[in-house]
Amino acid sequence: MKRKTVILVSLMLIFSSNIFSSSKSFVKVYYFHGPIRCHTCLQIENEIRMTLNQQFDKELKNKKIEFDCIDYVSDTSNNYEKQYNLENQALIIAKFENGKQVKWKNLDKIWKFTGNYDRMSRYISSEIKDYLK
Numbered sequence: 001m002k003r004k005t006v007i008l009v010s011l012m013l014i015f016s017s018n019i020f021s022s023s024k025s026f027v028k029v030y031y032f033h034g035p036i037r038c039h040t041c042l043q044i045e046n047e048i049r050m051t052l053n054q055q056f057d058k059e060l061k062n063k064k065i066e067f068d069c070i071d072y073v074s075d076t077s078n079n080y081e082k083q084y085n086l087e088n089q090a091l092i093i094a095k096f097e098n099g100k101q102v103k104w105k106n107l108d109k110i111w112k113f114t115g116n117y118d119r120m121s122r123y124i125s126s127e128i129k130d131y132l133k
Helices: 002-022 039-055 057-061 117-132
Strands: 026-033 065-071 090-097 100-106
Touching (some): 026 117, 039 057, 039 117, 057 065, 100 117
Antiparallel strands (some): 026 090, 090 100
């Protein structure tokens, strides 16, 4: 009886730790901009926000996706420029597991889709969905 209990408790701990650790996985969406914001940069930020709110509302609420809009030039507390090879404004998605960044990607096609919200939204959504897997 004790052996069965020990095995059952061990299995419960293994499965619960797997469930717990998978809940620590999330995607961070960063929109990096400079201190001076042009109309296009503001439009892109707005379209990113709209896409996240429309396509990923549930994931935003349960913290599977987090969004930050950062002036990477003025924010000297982090080393974003070096970490993400930033030379200008950029949309970066990064996957975190157990508190550590495991991969990231620069969604550099946002500039190509500026002015075409549907294409930009599909592009952003598709890339984020790949990172949520």
